[in-house]
Amino acid sequence: MKKIIVSLLLTLPQVVAVAQIGYTLNEVIELFGSDYEVGYNNDSIFYLFYNQVEAYKDNSQKYDLIAYFTSDKTDALCFAKTVIMPISEINHVISTYNKKYVKLSDLKWQDYESNIIYYVKAIHKDEVFTVTSILTLEE
8 A cells, every 4th residue: 555655646746637636535625525425436445426516627517526545534645536427428538538648449548648547438328428537556
C-alpha cells in the first residue's frame, strides 16, 4: 500500500487536471458537494457516488459519477472514476478518445502524458455507457 501511495504522489502533479483523479476525498467533496452516497465495491474499495453532477469542466451536461479512493480516510487519494453517460453520446466520446489518446483495443485508450487508461463499456439494456478512468502506476 505504501508503494501505491508513493507512486500516486509522484504522479499527482500530472493528473490533477484530469477531473478528480489524484484529488483527496475532501477535495472531491469540496468540488462536487456533500450530496453523495458511499460504499465499498466487491474488491472492498471505498467509493463515493454522485447523482447528476458536472463531471467535465468543458461540458455543461450532468452525469452520474463514481470516484474510487485508496481508503475511506479524509486524505485518501482518488485513483479511478467512472462516469455514466447516455448511450447517445458514445460515438462522440469514442471519436474524441481516438484523436487524443493511444488506442490499446476497441474500447480502451491510454493517455501516456497523465498515466491514465480509459475504458468504455456500453450497457444497452439501460441505454447508457460508462467511461472508467484509472491511474496507472509505472514501475
